[in-house]
Amino acid sequence: MTTSTTSESSASAPLLDLQSLVVAVRRRRRLWFSMALLGLLAGAAMAVLLPPPPTAVTKVLVAHQEDQPNDPGTLIRTDAALLQTTQIADQALRSLKSPEKPEDFMGEYAGVGLTNNLLQITVTGDSDTHAVARAKALADAFVADHVRRIREAANAEAKALLDQRDRLQGELAQVNKAIGDGAPQSGPKASADLESLFARRAELTSRISDFGQRAAEARIGTPQLIAGTQIVDAPRAVPHSLPRTAATDAAIGLVLGLVLGLAVAAVGAVVADRPVLRREIAANLGASVVAELPRRSGRLGRRRRIRAARERLTTSLARTVRSSAEPVSLLELGCARSTSVIALDLARALAAEGPVVVVDGLPGPQLARHRPKPGDPSVVGGDRAAAVPHEERRLGVGSVAPGTAWTDLQYLGTRTVLVVRAGHGSVAWLHTVARQLADQRIAVIGVVLIDPDPRDRTDGTLWDGLHTALRGHSERPARQNGTGRHRTERLPMRAARVPDSDQEAR
Template identity: 70%
Template sequence: MTTRTASPPSTASPLLDLQSLVVAVRRRRRLWTLLALVGFVLGAAVAVLKPPPPTAVATVLVQHTADQPNDPGTLIKTDAALLQTTNIAGTALKALGSPDKPEDFIKEYSGTGLTNNLLQITVTAKTETQATARAKALAEAFVADHVARLQQAAEAESKALTEQRDRLKADLDQVNKAITDASQGNAAKTSPNLETLFASRAELTSRITDFGQRAAEARVGTPRLVAGTQIVDAPRLVKASLPKAAATDAAVGLVLGLVMGIALAAVGAVVADRPVLRRDIAANLGASVLTELPRTPRGPLARLQRRRVREARERLTATLARQVRGGEETVCLLELGSARSTAGIALDLAADLRKDQPVLLVDGLPGTQLAKAPKASGTGTGTGTDTTVVRAAQAPDSPEPGQLRLAVGSVAPGTAWTDLQHLGTRAVLVVRAGHGSAAWLHTVARQMAEQRIEVIGVVLIDPDPRDRTDGTLWDGPPAPPRGGGEPPARLNGAAPRLTERQPVWTAAVPDDDSDQEAR
C-alpha cells in the first residue's frame, strides 16, 4: 500500500532577506573595519603629507543700485559669478605683472556672498606673500570693475533722460510758436485752440522738469554707490591648524572607508548567496541543526571565552555520542568548510565512545587534517590503545567484532560522491556558517539523497551569536502514535532504530517531485 501526502504549499521567498543581509554584513566586519581604518590612516596622511596651500581672504562691501531689504541674495551671487570671469582675473594678473593665464588663475580663487552686500574673496597660492598680493589685486580689480559698471550705467541712464528732455523741449518750442501765431490773429476765432495749446505747453513743461530731475538724480546717486563699494577687510592670511586638518581629513576618510566597506560587504553577500542563518542552512540542506560550535576565541579575551567554548564542545560531543552509540550502521562526519573543526570533533567523539568499546576511526579528510587537529578537550586525549585510525583507502569493509566504526570525510567541491557510501550510511554534516553557497548546499542534499545516505542532522560551526532563527525542520513524516512501552521518537532527523527496514526520506531539494511517497 502506498500513501501519498501532498506537500505543503510553497511560500514565495522575498527578493532580499534583510535579516540575512545584516548578518552577512556583520560577519564581514573585518572587511569594512579594515577599509574604515585604511580610510582613517589615508585621511590623516593626506593632511600631513599634503598640507593645504597658503590661503588669503579679503572682504569687499558691494553697493547696488537695486538694493532691497528683502533681496534673497541674487545680486551678491551675481557679483561672485562676475568675480570668476577672465576679465577681472586678467586685470588682477596685469596689476601684479604675472605671466599666468587668467583661465588658470580662476581655479585658484573663489567668491562667497556673506550677506546681500558683503563678498568674501578667497585666494590660494604657492607662498603666503603671493596669496596676500593676489587677494589684494583681485579685490581692487573687482571694485574697479564694479565702479566702472555703476558709472557706465549712470551715464547711460542720464544720457537717455537728457535726450528725452531735449526732445520734449523741441516740442515745447513748437507749441510756444503756435501760441504766438494764434495770439496775433483773431482772438474770438482762436480761443478754443489757444486753450489746447496752453494745456500742451503746461504738460510739456512738467515733463521736461521731471526728466531733468531724474537725470540729475542719476548723476548724484552714482558717487554714493561708488564711495560705498570698497574693501572693508584687507587681505589677511588664514592660519591652517595641522591637528585640526588631520582630524577632519581622518574623520572624512573613516566615514568614506566605512561606507565603502559596508557597501562592498552587502554587495558581496547578495552576489555570493551564502546562507548564514540556521533556518536557511537547514532549509537548503534539508536537515535540522543538531547543535553548534562557536568560533575559537582569539585575542586578549580568549581566556575569558575559552571555558564557554570548551563547555559547548563537550555538549556537542555528548550529543553526537548519543546519536552514534548503540547503532549498527557506520556514522560519518562530513565537513563543509570546517575540516580542522571536524577532525577535532571526530577525535573528541572517538575518545568518548572508546569508554564503552574499541573505536575504528576512518580518516577520509583530504591531507593530514586529522593529524593536525587539536586534542580532545575534557573527554580524553584523542587517540589511544582502544582507538585505531586508518586512512579511507586502507580501511576494512567492516569493523572487527565489538569494534565501533566512525568515519570522517568531506563534501567540499571536488568530492567523489560515490565514495561516501564506503564511509557510512548515516551522516552528520559539519558545516561552517556562511561558507557554502545555497546552490552547493542543494547539491550536497541531492547527493546525500541519491547515495541513500541518511542525514542525521547538521552541526553548525561558527554560527552568528545574534542568530535567533530556528534550525529545526518540522515538515517530515508524521510520528507514529506512542503506545505503552514504546520509546519516544528521536528528534532532529534521527529516526528510531527498528528491526524492520524503514523508508528513506530524501531531502527537499530543487526539481524533486512535489509529492512524497512512503512504501
C-alpha cells in the first residue's frame, strides 16, 4: 500500500522546478518574441534616426626608449592615456584655430593601442573633411609631444651624466695638484701616498671617460626614436554604410530583446507561481486530469484532432452524467468560453434522452447571449434554477475564479468537473478552490485541462492515495484482517481531500 501523501510530496518538492520553469517560459513565447521583434525594430530605427557622426581614423607608430620584446602593452596604453589630456587636445585645437574647449574636444576622440608600438586615433567631426582635419591635427600634436618628451628625457640624462663628469674632473684636478706638490718628497710613506694618488687619478680618468661616452650615447639614440615616431596611416574618413549599420544594430537589438524577454518571462513565471504541468495542477486541485483540449485551432489537420477530442470528451462526460444520481456541474477557471462550448455540446448529447436545462452561473455573457439553434437545450439563469422541473435534467455551468460566491456552487451541482486553463491560476488559488469545494461538499469528478503544453509528458493522475485517484472514488483500503490481506470498503463519492499545507494556508 502506498504510504506517501500529497503534503509530504509538496514538502519534499524542490524550490525551483526547472521543467516547470522551461514550460512556463515557452508558453510565454509571445512575450519574448515581441520583445525580440521590438529590439530588432528599435535597433534598425536607431541606425536610421541616429546615424553615427562622420569619423576619421589615423595610425601612429610610436617608438619608445624602453621597448622590450616581452612588453605586455603598458607603454602603448600610457600613450593612449596621454592622448586623452588637455595639453595635447589644446595643441590640436590651436593648430586648427578652433575656439572649442579642450575638455569638450577630449570626448570626441579616442586612442587605442593595436600593438606595442602602433596607436590608432579615432576622431569625430561635423563632416568627413572636418573629421580628417581634426585627426591630422591630433596626430601631429601627439607626435610633437612625444618627440618633445623624448628630447627632454635625453637632454636630462645627458646633463646628469655631464654634471657627474664635471664633478669627477674637478676631483681629478685636485688629485693632479696633489701629485705635483708631493713629487720632491722621499721616503717609504711618501712613496705609498704617491702611489695611491696615481691609482686614484687612473680611476677618475676612466670614470670621466665612461660618463662622457654615456652622455654621447644618450644623445645619439634620440634621433632614432624621433624618426621612429611618425604617422604611418594618413587620416582618412571611415566609410558609413546605412544598410550594414542598420543590420548590425538590428541584430544587436534582436539579441538584447530576446534575452530581456526570456529574463522577464522567467522572472514572471517564478513570481506568479502558476502551475502548467498536469501533475502540478492535479496535485494542487486534489483531482486527476481526465481530458485535455487545445485552446486555439490551427491547421486543418489540427482542427480535426480538436474536434475528435471534443467529441470524446462529450461522450465521456455524458456517460458520467447519466450514471450520476446527483446533478453535475462544470466549473471553469480562466476558460469561460471553452467551458460554455463544452456545456452546450454535453447538453445536446443528453437532450436525445430527455429534456435538459443548462443553468448559467457564469459571470460573463458566454451563455446568456447564446443564440439557440433548433434542438438546442434551454439556458436559464442561476436565479431561475429553482423553477426547473425535477423531471428535467439540469447541467450547471459556473466559475471558480476570484470573486466567486462559493455557497451558490452547490445549487449548480453537488458533483463537478473543473475546466481549468493551464497556467492561469496560481498555486494559492488552486488550493483555495480545492478547499472551498471540499467545504461545500462538492465532489470533484476530474479536471479538464484547457490549452495544455504540447510537450508535457507528466502524469495528471493522482496515484498517491485512493481518495484522490479516479480508481478510488468508490473504494478505499481498510485495515488488514486476520489473514494479513487488505479488505476493501465501498464508500460514497466525496470531495477530494485538501493537503495539510492548504489547511495551514487557510
